[in-house]
Amino acid sequence: MSLFSVAVHIVPRRGLLDPQGKAVADALHSLGFADVRDVRVGRHLVVQADASSAADAEASVRRMCEQLLANPVTEDFELEAPRPA
Amino acid sequence: MRFGIVTFPGSNCDSDAYHAVADVLGAEAVRLWHKDHDLQGADVVILPGGFSYGDYLRAGAIARFSPIMREVVAHARRGAPVLGICNGFQIACEAGLLPGALLRNQSLKFVCCPVRLRVENAETLFTHRYAPGQLLSVPIAHGEGRFSADDATLDRLEGDGQVIFRYVDETGAVTDDANPNGSARNIAGIVSAEGNVLGMMPHPERAVDALLGSTDGLALFEGLLDRVAA
Numbered sequence: 599m600s601l602f603s604v605a606v607h608i609v610p611r612r613g614l615l616d617p618q619g620k621a622v623a624d625a626l627h628s629l630g631f632a633d634v635r636d637v638r639v640g641r642h643l644v645v646q647a648d649a650s651s652a653a654d655a656e657a658s659v660r661r662m663c664e665q666l667l668a669n670p671v672t673e674d675f676e677l678e679a680p681r682p683a
Numbered sequence: 684m685r686f687g688i689v690t691f692p693g694s695n696c697d698s699d700a701y702h703a704v705a706d707v708l709g710a711e712a713v714r715l716w717h718k719d720h721d722l723q724g725a726d727v728v729i730l731p732g733g734f735s736y737g738d739y740l741r742a743g744a745i746a747r748f749s750p751i752m753r754e755v756v757a758h759a760r761r762g763a764p765v766l767g768i769c770n771g772f773q774i775a776c777e778a779g780l781l782p783g784a785l786l787r788n789q790s791l792k793f794v795c796c797p798v799r800l801r802v803e804n805a806e807t808l809f810t811h812r813y814a815p816g817q818l819l820s821v822p823i824a825h826g827e828g829r830f831s832a833d834d835a836t837l838d839r840l841e842g843d844g845q846v847i848f849r850y851v852d853e854t855g856a857v858t859d860d861a862n863p864n865g866s867a868r869n870i871a872g873i874v875s876a877e878g879n880v881l882g883m884m885p886h887p888e889r890a891v892d893a894l895l896g897s898t899d900g901l902a903l904f905e906g907l908l909d910r911v912a913a
Contacts, residue, residue: 610786614786614831615786615789615829615865617787617788617789617790617791617865618787618791621791641740666740666744666745666748667740669741669744669777669784671776671782671783671784671831671832671833672784672786672831
């Protein structure tokens with residue numbers, strides 16, 4: 599077993615109203631970033647876990663997302679490739 | 684008939700709920716700690732409002748893994764009544780007892796005020812003491828109350844009479860202005876397909892005393908008392 603670090607990005611599902619993202623987009627527009635089309639605000643988690651391989655670490659964190667870290671009704675998640683911690 | 688009121692770390696409406704059923708209604712009530720594994724004979728379980736586990740991760744996401752929730756879910760699966768109010772609604776959704784999710788209010792503001800509700804289904808365990816379409820004044824107090832579900836789920840909820848309360852204006856009309864949090868289709872409360880789990884963002888337990896502005900919530904608890912006792 600070795601220690602891996604897996605970064606998780608969780609964002610509101612596309613198509614769902616994200617009022618935080620909209621407020622940030624409005625603020626960027628008022629700063630002059632006229633090119634901004636859309637902003638979505640989510641969460642970034644870094645999980646450190648023992649696993650026998652990078653694939654096992656990723657599978658394990660994926661189950662964590664499905665069971666707790668992301669809400670399957672309203673959120674999507676992406677994992678970054680596990681890195682040795 | 685015994686009410687059981689769960690206290691999670693961060694619950695803050697557990698005493699209000701206890702007061703409503705024990706002191707105002709005069710029913711038997713027992714307080715349940717989140718680490719308990721025993722509902723102590725409660726016939727109706729109330730998941731109260733508050734900020735369980737500081738709303739960390741998502742409102743209700745961590746409370747659903749409290750030890751007592753195993754018993755609460757089993758209680759609900761047996762068809763016994765569960766009432767989730769505010770944070771309790773969020774916990775019930777996270778626990779899979781109700782469909783959908785409660786998201787950050789569209790305004791991004793915490794909203795604390797009385798709202799007007801319309802009773803959409805007066806034939807449930809929880810609402811049979813109300814008249815169909817009756818208008819109620821009940822307070823809300825939440826930052827994450829925007830009910831959200833996919834269209835197919837919303838259609839099913841509407842078609843099966845599972846939408847119990849809706850936010851309306853003074854005349855009973857469903858309008859955007861009357862929607863305090865941006866909830867899909869102005870939905871304020873729903874029941875499970877079996878009808879035994881009610882989740883609602885407004886606080887009926889804070890509308891049981893004229894001194895505090897409304898007694899419109901009392902009939903919900905009275906209805907449970909006479910239906911479950913019978």
